[in-house]
Amino acid sequence: MEKDWAELSPDEKREVRFNQWLSPPGVTFSSPEAEKGYKERVTRFIKAFKLQKPDRVPCILPASNYAAYYAGMDLRTVMYDYDKLSEAWLKFFYDFKDDLDTYIPPGLVPPGRALEIVDYKLYKWPGHGISGDTTSYQCAEAEYMKADEYDALIRDPSDFWLRTYMPRVFGVLKAFPQLPAWTSFEEIAIQSFIPFGLPDIQAGFKALLEAGTESLKWLAAVGAVAGEATAAGIPGIMSGLSKAPFDTLGDTLRGTQGVMMDMFQRPDKLHEAMERIAPLAIESAKNAVNSGAVPVVFMPLHKGADGFMSDKQYETFYWPTFKKVIMALVNEGIMVVLFAEGSYNTRFEYIKELPKGATAWWFDQTDIIRAKKELGDVCCIMGNVPTSLMMTGTPQEVKDHCRKLIEVCGKDGGYVLTGGANIDKGPEENMRAMMAAAKEYGVYK
Amino acid sequence: MAEDYVKLLADLQENEVLELTKKRIESGEDVMNILDDGRAAMAIVGKRFADGEYFLPELVFSGELLKLVTEMVKPHLTQAADTKKLAKVVIGTVAGDIHDIGLNIVEFMLDVNGFDVTNLGVDVPVEKFVDAIKETKAPILGLSGFLTPAFDAMKETVEAMEKAGLRKDLKIMIGGGQMDDEVKKYAKADAYGKDAMAAVALAKGWIGAS
Numbered sequence: 001m002e003k004d005w006a007e008l009s010p011d012e013k014r015e016v017r018f019n020q021w022l023s024p025p026g027v028t029f030s031s032p033e034a035e036k037g038y039k040e041r042v043t044r045f046i047k048a049f050k051l052q053k054p055d056r057v058p059c060i061l062p063a064s065n066y067a068a069y070y071a072g073m074d075l076r077t078v079m080y081d082y083d084k085l086s087e088a089w090l091k092f093f094y095d096f097k098d099d100l101d102t103y104i105p106p107g108l109v110p111p112g113r114a115l116e117i118v119d120y121k122l123y124k125w126p127g128h129g130i131s132g133d134t135t136s137y138q139c140a141e142a143e144y145m146k147a148d149e150y151d152a153l154i155r156d157p158s159d160f161w162l163r164t165y166m167p168r169v170f171g172v173l174k175a176f177p178q179l180p181a182w183t184s185f186e187e188i189a190i191q192s193f194i195p196f197g198l199p200d201i202q203a204g205f206k207a208l209l210e211a212g213t214e215s216l217k218w219l220a221a222v223g224a225v226a227g228e229a230t231a232a233g234i235p236g237i238m239s240g241l242s243k244a245p246f247d248t249l250g251d252t253l254r255g256t257q258g259v260m261m262d263m264f265q266r267p268d269k270l271h272e273a274m275e276r277i278a279p280l281a282i283e284s285a286k287n288a289v290n291s292g293a294v295p296v297v298f299m300p301l302h303k304g305a306d307g308f309m310s311d312k313q314y315e316t317f318y319w320p321t322f323k324k325v326i327m328a329l330v331n332e333g334i335m336v337v338l339f340a341e342g343s344y345n346t347r348f349e350y351i352k353e354l355p356k357g358a359t360a361w362w363f364d365q366t367d368i369i370r371a372k373k374e375l376g377d378v379c380c381i382m383g384n385v386p387t388s389l390m391m392t393g394t395p396q397e398v399k400d401h402c403r404k405l406i407e408v409c410g411k412d413g414g415y416v417l418t419g420g421a422n423i424d425k426g427p428e429e430n431m432r433a434m435m436a437a438a439k440e441y442g443v444y445k
Numbered sequence: 446m447a448e449d450y451v452k453l454l455a456d457l458q459e460n461e462v463l464e465l466t467k468k469r470i471e472s473g474e475d476v477m478n479i480l481d482d483g484r485a486a487m488a489i490v491g492k493r494f495a496d497g498e499y500f501l502p503e504l505v506f507s508g509e510l511l512k513l514v515t516e517m518v519k520p521h522l523t524q525a526a527d528t529k530k531l532a533k534v535v536i537g538t539v540a541g542d543i544h545d546i547g548l549n550i551v552e553f554m555l556d557v558n559g560f561d562v563t564n565l566g567v568d569v570p571v572e573k574f575v576d577a578i579k580e581t582k583a584p585i586l587g588l589s590g591f592l593t594p595a596f597d598a599m600k601e602t603v604e605a606m607e608k609a610g611l612r613k614d615l616k617i618m619i620g621g622g623q624m625d626d627e628v629k630k631y632a633k634a635d636a637y638g639k640d641a642m643a644a645v646a647l648a649k650g651w652i653g654a655s
Contacts, residue, residue: 124543130568134541135594256546260502261509264457307640310500342622387593388627421623423593 010358013333017295018046024293027230034233041101042235045416049335049380051357053413057406057442058101060237060382061431062390062419065109065135067092069425075135076126079112082221089225093234099435103234105226110137111218114211119171122252135424144168145253147262150269153253154276156181165253172207175200238298238337240288242281242329244322245274250303259303263317274321282328289334296335299326305342319350330358337362337382341421348374364420372409381409384420385434391426395433402437410442417442450479454486454514455493457506466514476521483511484528484557491557495642501546504553530561532652533583537565537574538621539598544591547621547641551587554641560648571598571605578611585648586615588634591622599624599632616651618644 022042029035047054068078071088078085089106112125124130125137144165153160159181167176178195185192195201226236250259262270285297304318329336336359343365351361360380363371368384385401402417409415417438453461469479490507493499534555538548545567552564563581565573578586588599599619606612617634629637638644
């Protein structure tokens with residue numbers, strides 16, 4: 001009889017999860033070769049994550065909305081037409097299949113119609129707030145939570161989300177502040193249902209239902225593409241997303257301006273709110289991993305980068321709850337990939353506090369050579385071919401740059417070759433050059 | 446007193462600054478002095494930012510403090526502030542990009558270093574940049590962008606300056622997120638600056654100020 005999950009050490013839990021990634025339940029491979037190839041690729045990543053030497057340096061092609069443009073379409077088209085979405089992503093998949101160690105299905109392309117149905121205000125996307133030919137969607141930062149609303153958030157985050165935050169970011173829910181708190185339902189409901197009869201409230205719920213129906217159509221398309229790729233032997237690389245609590249407050253609730261004012265004017269409330277949000281971030285990331293086969297959570301990092309705050313401020317405001325989220329996931333055996341957008345040169349000392357081989361740091365503009373030297377025995381290093389090189393350089397320049405990275409960062413394992421950030425457009429040859437470099441220079445003897 | 450005031454503001458002592466501002470206004474002092482002190486304090490903040498002593502939170506907070514002070518002073522102003530500026534600079538985030546954190550830092554730093562800055566905001570269409578350069582006759586244009594779609598937008602903006610016959614007398618710098626020297630070459634700009642301090646140095650270099 002196996003040990004109870006709770007009795008396993010973090011390392012043991014990680015092994016269980018890695019094994020599940022290697023032999024994903026419910027997957028039927030298209031051929032024995034596909035299954036063999038799948039296991040080889042997953043093993044390649046697992047070894048790199050564990051700071052060991054795989055057969056060769058694994059590579060993640062830095063393609064976000066790239067497949068849309070590669071197929072001659074654009075982001076707007078695939079956000080609204082799920083058949084086109086599948087078509088583009090499958091075209092990219094089959095054309096690049098031999099160059100893929102992992103495949104990122106179109107799960108990060110949101111269903112445009114669902115966003116429209118709820119009148120989503122937090123993001124702008126092509127043809128909706130920004131020009132139709134823009135290749136990415138972008139967050140419209142604002143003060144969606146006011147400075148004097150910390151107590152409400154801290155008292156009951158779910159209630160705050162439902163009746164304060166969501167009405168501000170979903171236009172159709174603007175009447176939701178009139179809803180009673182769910183916990184205020186009467187023992188024998190006499191008046192509790194009344195707000196639900198109001199036309200504006202009903203319109204809000206109807207829109208949510210409709211967005212749900214729309215999202216299921218999208219999910220069917222995305223799921224089919226992901227399933228096809230896995231069956232053909234190319235594994236996925238992440239199951240869920242999470243964020244540092246400071247970023248949740250700074251990106252989506254208070255905005256950069258707001259959260260930075262709070263660091264001076266109401267630091268205690270800010271701390272309390274981050275402590276309140278941390279367990280929610282942990283729970284949601286755990287759930288995402290437990291419902292997928294890939295034991296990897298991806299955390300995009302924003303406001304703790306170099307220049308955004310001092311070391312002292314990072315240590316005081318950013319790191320404590322961020323570390324808490326990382327450690328909770330690590331202790332559950334989940335591999336955490338931290339995407340340090342911008343540069344993180346001044347934060348190495350904090351990264352060193354993390355347990356060995358439990359995280360992977362994907363660097364954008366950080367000095368990755370120094371990172372390898374200082375952090376190489378702490379965490380897997382990922383990155384960082386510049387997006388400008390991928391988009392405007394020649395294949396030879398890309399290949400040379402990759403070679404240098406492989407030779408330095410790839411030394412003794414623990415390295416994943418990828419871009420500094422993902423690109424949406426750019427010469428196909430440069431994508432191929434990156435994988436060619438991994439195959440040519442990245443083999444461990 | 447003025448010296449203390451400048452120091453308090455540069456040190457971001459909110460309560461003391463607001464109290465002292467009130468006292469100075471009530472004393473009947475020429476409120477222009479308060480605004481001058483505010484500018485002096487912001488120059489110190491800018492210097493501390495450039496020296497790595499202050500970071501974004503301090504810039505944000507000092508900006509808000511100055512706003513509060515200015516609002517207190519405004520009803521007592523009898524003349525418009527008249528300050529000599531080094532040169533005009535037009536800045537903005539290029540079309541298809543709505544990020545402005547870096548843009549606003551550059552505005553702050555250029556401003557405290559004596560430039561007359563026109564900030565066009567985010568997602569600025571090419572024509573708007575052209576119109577602004579025509580209108581202000583600024584010798585310097587700063588293009589900001591965070592994401593990779595900005596590569597093409599920057600290139601198009603520079604080309605539009607050429608087409609409008611404005612390029613010859615114009616120095617163009619780019620910066621932000623995924624920008625670097627490769628993108629500068631691609632967009633045919635004159636320089637890439639990696640941060641706001643670089644933007645100030647470039648602008649000063651171009652107009653021959655030290």
